[in-house]
Amino acid sequence: MVKNLYSVKDDHVGIFAQPFVAVNDADASRSFQRACGDQQTTISQFPEQYSLYSVGTMDDEEGLLVG
Numbered sequence: 660m661v662k663n664l665y666s667v668k669d670d671h672v673g674i675f676a677q678p679f680v681a682v683n684d685a686d687a688s689r690s691f692q693r694a695c696g697d698q699q700t701t702i703s704q705f706p707e708q709y710s711l712y713s714v715g716t717m718d719d720e721e722g723l724l725v726g
Contacts, residue, residue, distance in 0.1 A: 663681060664715050664724075671708040678714055687711060 664678040665687040681687035688711060695706040702709050715726040 661716050661718050662711065663687070664666065664717055665691075666712050666714045667694070667702065668710045668712055669708060670710055671705065675712070675714070680717075684713065687713070 662680045665681050666675040666678045681690060691711040693701045694700050697703055713724045715724055717724050
């Protein structure tokens with residue numbers, strides 16, 4: 660099955676976080692918004708300094724990454 664991969668970029672530092680799997684863009688966006696509102700995350704302290712990116716897909720049966 661092909662899965663969508665997303666990553667959050669710290670625009671202030673200039674690095675991407677470890678990718679995560681989401682069903683689609685709307686699902687990834689909801690997860691990002693949840694992190695922005697969760698006071699336990701660094702993202703919630705400076706949400707304007709973070710951006711969500713679609714970084715590719717992965718076929719979990721073949722183990723192939725597609726950018």
